[in-house]
Amino acid sequence: MNWMASLKERFMDRLSPATLRSPLLWSTAEGLARSPLNRPAWRADAVALRYFLRQTKRAYRGGDPVVWANLLFPSELIHAAGAVPFYPEMAAAVAASLELAPRFLDAAAHAGFSPDTCSFHRAILGAWSEGYMPAPACLASTDYLCDSAPLSFRYVAGEIGVPLLLLEIPFRGDDAALALLEEGLEETALRLAEACGVTWHAYLRGLGEAVELSEEARKRLLEVEELRLRHPLLLDGRDALGHLSVLASSFGHPDAVSFYGELAAELRERGERGEGREDSDGVKKLLWMHLKPYYPHRLFEHLQEHGGRIVCEEYNRCYWGEMDPRRPFRSLARKLTGHFGVGEGARRARVMRELALRHRVDGAVHFNHWGCRQSAGGAALVRRELLREGIPVLLLEGDCIDSREYQEGQAATRLEAFLESL
Amino acid sequence: MAYRLCYYTRMPESQNTTASTRSREEEEAARPGERQALWFCAYTPLELLDAAGFRPRRLSGAVERLEEADVLLHPATCPFVRACLVQGMEEIPRGPAVFVNSCDAMRRLHDAWKDMVGRGGGAGGRGGEGGGGAHMMDMPRRPGPWAERRLAQEILRLAEELERDGGLAVTPQSLKEAAALRMEVAKRCLQWGEGLAGSSRMRLAEAAQTLPPRLFLEGPPAGLAEGRGVPLLLTGNLLNPRGLVEVIEEAGGWVKTADLCNGDRPFLDLEEVDGETLEEAALSLARRYLNRRGCARMDDARQREARLLRMARECGARGVIYASLKFCDPYLYEWPRVEALLRSEGLPVLRLDSDYQDGHAGQLSTRVEAFLEMLRQGRRRA
Numbered sequence: 001m002n003w004m005a006s007l008k009e010r011f012m013d014r015l016s017p018a019t020l021r022s023p024l025l026w027s028t029a030e031g032l033a034r035s036p037l038n039r040p041a042w043r044a045d046a047v048a049l050r051y052f053l054r055q056t057k058r059a060y061r062g063g064d065p066v067v068w069a070n071l072l073f074p075s076e077l078i079h080a081a082g083a084v085p086f087y088p089e090m091a092a093a094v095a096a097s098l099e100l101a102p103r104f105l106d107a108a109a110h111a112g113f114s115p116d117t118c119s120f121h122r123a124i125l126g127a128w129s130e131g132y133m134p135a136p137a138c139l140a141s142t143d144y145l146c147d148s149a150p151l152s153f154r155y156v157a158g159e160i161g162v163p164l165l166l167l168e169i170p171f172r173g174d175d176a177a178l179a180l181l182e183e184g185l186e187e188t189a190l191r192l193a194e195a196c197g198v199t200w201h202a203y204l205r206g207l208g209e210a211v212e213l214s215e216e217a218r219k220r221l222l223e224v225e226e227l228r229l230r231h232p233l234l235l236d237g238r239d240a241l242g243h244l245s246v247l248a249s250s251f252g253h254p255d256a257v258s259f260y261g262e263l264a265a266e267l268r269e270r271g272e273r274g275e276g277r278e279d280s281d282g283v284k285k286l287l288w289m290h291l292k293p294y295y296p297h298r299l300f301e302h303l304q305e306h307g308g309r310i311v312c313e314e315y316n317r318c319y320w321g322e323m324d325p326r327r328p329f330r331s332l333a334r335k336l337t338g339h340f341g342v343g344e345g346a347r348r349a350r351v352m353r354e355l356a357l358r359h360r361v362d363g364a365v366h367f368n369h370w371g372c373r374q375s376a377g378g379a380a381l382v383r384r385e386l387l388r389e390g391i392p393v394l395l396l397e398g399d400c401i402d403s404r405e406y407q408e409g410q411a412a413t414r415l416e417a418f419l420e421s422l
Numbered sequence: 423m424a425y426r427l428c429y430y431t432r433m434p435e436s437q438n439t440t441a442s443t444r445s446r447e448e449e450e451a452a453r454p455g456e457r458q459a460l461w462f463c464a465y466t467p468l469e470l471l472d473a474a475g476f477r478p479r480r481l482s483g484a485v486e487r488l489e490e491a492d493v494l495l496h497p498a499t500c501p502f503v504r505a506c507l508v509q510g511m512e513e514i515p516r517g518p519a520v521f522v523n524s525c526d527a528m529r530r531l532h533d534a535w536k537d538m539v540g541r542g543g544g545a546g547g548r549g550g551e552g553g554g555g556a557h558m559m560d561m562p563r564r565p566g567p568w569a570e571r572r573l574a575q576e577i578l579r580l581a582e583e584l585e586r587d588g589g590l591a592v593t594p595q596s597l598k599e600a601a602a603l604r605m606e607v608a609k610r611c612l613q614w615g616e617g618l619a620g621s622s623r624m625r626l627a628e629a630a631q632t633l634p635p636r637l638f639l640e641g642p643p644a645g646l647a648e649g650r651g652v653p654l655l656l657t658g659n660l661l662n663p664r665g666l667v668e669v670i671e672e673a674g675g676w677v678k679t680a681d682l683c684n685g686d687r688p689f690l691d692l693e694e695v696d697g698e699t700l701e702e703a704a705l706s707l708a709r710r711y712l713n714r715r716g717c718a719r720m721d722d723a724r725q726r727e728a729r730l731l732r733m734a735r736e737c738g739a740r741g742v743i744y745a746s747l748k749f750c751d752p753y754l755y756e757w758p759r760v761e762a763l764l765r766s767e768g769l770p771v772l773r774l775d776s777d778y779q780d781g782h783a784g785q786l787s788t789r790v791e792a793f794l795e796m797l798r799q800g801r802r803r804a
Contacts, residue, residue, distance in 0.1 A: 345533030373526035
């Protein structure tokens with residue numbers, strides 16, 4: 001039994017907002033994570049687990065200012081303040097994995113939120129309305145990748161009267177827009193430092209360090225990408241899909257450097273030992289786009305049984321260039337505008353095509369999360385782009401958070417048929 | 423030549439095609455030799471299109487064939503946007519299309535349009551006769567000096583793109599003149615709309631957004647009806663003018679203010695545009711768009727809420743109908759707060775979802791009738 005399952009067994013039936021603040025829960029969780037019985041598939045996973053446990057414990061136990069952020073908001077800006085970055089979208093995924101999401105979704109419906117909205121954000125709003133979310137000093141969101149984060153965060157900010165820091169990313173990354181974004185970043189940082197009670201001088205020093213750490217992590221992430229290309233079957237994409245949380249939240253923190261450093265080292269070691277080569281015959285290499293269902297499901301087992309293997313994922317990519325700690329705001333502006341989800345849908349489609357070609361995939365799966373106007377909304381465009389290169393694409397309808405909207409049988413049949421056709 | 427508005431009637435489904443539901447103005451707008459610029463979102467700076475010598479034409483979409491948009495747009499996407507794509511695919515319009523980066527749905531429409539209908543503007547735009555560039559303009563959400571400079575930058579860039587796409591060079595003078603005319607259109611639209619039925623206000627708003635300003639200013643169109651019934655405030659995004667509003671009227675409600683993207687909202691709280699240089703005029707125009715009454719995408723929730731309450735009181739509404747197109751996230755996320763606010767102020771509110779076709783008029787009608795009955799009973803009790 002892994003640490004999460006053990007934790008679930010001990011605490012789930014008496015879970016309440018107070019449980020999340022109790023020292024017992026966190027000491028048990030940390031103990032289970034350290035236990036020799038908890039054997040993660042990769043050493044780096046242990047680094048990630050320690051990081052998330054520490055940050056989440058800080059968020060719930062109080063003491064340090066907590067900043068809610070969406071996945072594209074630069075984590076460097078939060079680490080610079082020594083604040084606790086809390087990613088409600090990830091919390092929704094954790095709630096789904098603990099099978100708590102339906103309860104939170106029902107709470108959101110009761111509060112008046114339509115089932116036509118994204119279930120990540122409905123789960124967040126439901127959990128918040130039931131007191132399961134840590135109190136933020138401020139909320140921070142970009143206006144990409146989708147409208148849901150700024151809108152759901154606005155609701156929470158309005159209800160509790162804390163600032164919402166909205167970072168608006170220009171559609172085009174030309175010089176003039178980049179200069180304005182740099183200003184916007186500085187203004188956001190100023191408000192964030194103020195909300196967290198940090199002086200501007202101390203904040204800027206922290207930001208320089210955070211950007212330096214971010215750059216170190218970026219170099220190691222690039223190494224991981226190269227190693228995955230060299231050894232495509234070593235790191236299973238279904239495990240790598242979880243790395244998005246590391247990518248989004250830990251850049252600017254020393255643990256991101258450790259995570260990618262450790263992952264690169266282990267990929268190199270295992271690759272040199274020849275691991276991953278033994279089962280390459282008949283494997284259908286796949287690109288996985290968007291996210292996965294976070295509740296218990298058997299989709300990936302079906303995929304494996306039919307010879308499918310995810311070798312690359314849409315979001316686990318280094319999409320930005322070198323960062324300069326002496327020009328932190330310019331570096332972060334470039335990082336933000338460098339994201340393939342910013343700007344035209346054709347840009348995303350082009351990047352997906354390049355990714356698929358680089359990894360020589362046999363096919364691609366796009367998980368169409370219900371209500372996602374960004375990814376599902378643009379999936380047909382991506383599909384057309386890949387089809388032009390002769391890469392078959394399966395658009396798999398489902399819901400990442402709400403298990404009640406997912407039909408295992410139907411999804412499995414479609415996936416199997418797709419894999420058979422490759 | 424005098425322009426007159428046609429009477430809109432709900433067509434039998436078999437006749438309810440794009441052409442048959444299109445207004446006479448739209449038909450006439452397709453005159454040969456006239457350069458049209460298509461637009462979709464209420465944040466499109468029409469003043470700029472006027473100044474660039476284009477005749478702005480708002481697409482209303484092929485509402486009856488939404489499923490044809492599935493080829494590029496997911497079914498859980500704003501039906502207005504889907505309808506516009508279908509209309510674009512059918513017509514392949516020749517003029518440039520101006521999009522606003524206002525929401526996810528508009529971004530997806532721009533992506534799909536470029537792929538299916540017309541090519542991109544900017545660096546990719548070919549321009550010249552018969553050009554059909556797809557131009558995207560950023561629209562900040564939070565008003566303030568940063569947003570003003572950002573939007574002004576976008577307006578200037580769009581002016582350059584439109585010029586490359588066959589338009590006139592925009593000057594400070596032409597922009598100010600166009601802005602003054604649009605201001606006059608807004609004032610007249612609101613003035614002529616006083617006391618009219620909601621559907622007539624919608625027709626008036628449609629004419630104000632569709633006709634060239636000078637033609638609109640010749641006088642109010644014929645066939646506008648006086649309002650009567652239970653006074654209501656209708657708030658929401660963009661609604662089929664021949665759908666829900668008529669349902670409300672048939673049920674005995676009077677939409678005294680239509681706080682909609684294609685209703686009264688674009689004409690409220692407009693500022694003068696001035697400036698000696700083009701940069702100054704663009705900055706001034708940016709302020710007009712950022713400070714006027716915004717839709718739910720704008721990040722000024724408290725101000726929107728306060729304005730909504732004031733609007734309801736000023737028009738003497740006995741109830742509020744909050745109606746939005748399906749899958750419109752800004753309105754879906756805003757609703758719980760608006761509902762709580764209106765209830766705390768003792769204003770009854772009805773929430774309605776529109777699929778833009780409003781083909782389910784029977785269901786809508788039943789809910790509206792029940793709501794109006796509740797308002798009437800409340801008054802009798804009082």
